[in-house]
Amino acid sequence: MAGTDRTRAEKALRDIDTTGAPAVILINPQLGENIGMAARAMLNCGLTDMRLVAPRDGWPNDSATNAASGALVVLENARVFSTTTEAVTDLNLVFASTARGRDMTKPVVTPRKAAAEMHEAWAASASKAGILLGPEAKGLHNDDVALADAVLTAQINPGFSSINLAQAVLLFGYEWYQASIDVVEREVPISAHTRPATKEELVGFFEHLERELDNCGFLHVKEKRPSMVRNLRNLFQRANLTEQEVRSLRGIVSGLATGRGGSGSGNHD
Secondary structure, three states: OOHHHHHHHHHHHHOOOOOOOOEEEEEOOOOHHHHHHHHHHHHHOOOOOEEEEOOOOOOOOHHHHHHOOOOHHHHHOOEEEOOHHHHOOOOOEEEEEOOOOOOOOOOEEOHHHHHHHHHHHHHHHOOOEEEEEOOOOOOOOHHHHOOOOEEEOOOOOOOOOOOOHHHHHHHHHHHHHHHHOOOOOOOOOOOOOOOEOOHHHHHHHHHHHHHHHHHHOOOOOOOOHHHHHHHHHHHHHOOOOEHHHHHHHHHHHHHHHHHOOOOOOOOOO
8 A cells, every 4th residue: 555545544443443344345336446436435334344255357456456545554454255045144133235126025215213232233232244235236135135124225216226336335335334423321121141143144044944944854845945045044143143044953953963863963052
């Protein structure tokens, strides 16, 4: 990082509390320029946790650097993942940014509402949050949306609702930054003996449940299996499970599987 850009970045973050700031997860981004402009929008709003899932043109990318306009602190700390699942493993609360209906039963919130919920979740139980944004040409895949707790949709002109990646980041980031100015701490609503489940723990439970459902023949209709799996995952995403609840559910699945002679595999209490 050039000295001038480093000084600008340090100054940009000096008076901003980024504790609990959400991750911005770009899935299969296609152009380095768009990644750079998204980084610029992030730093505008005090966001620094950029995660890239299988960027098309590889990483690092000179085009991203040139388009970042000094937001190199975001690019230099960006992390690259092979899959969306890997990118959200440490998160507790995830929003999927999409303007299209997905035929899924999920809450639909505005950027303002999502920002408020993220601040509340962090204040209540240090829940880490993130926002998923799909590739420029076609948006998020349904399997990515299924990993989210809610759909994030900006209320803009329905006759012309197409926005680019950086615009989407700025719409959300602005609302998050505004909400961070006057956050009221709230009483912890869950037991001090547990915490919100991470996506890694949830995915572990999902895969455990789906494996036993395959074993017992519940998911035997091949063409229906993907939608049935997504529906089950969406159901449990809406439950806002704690780490202890996930372990209990895995114990129930193992108990039922063992009772009918199944594998009963999976780590749980």
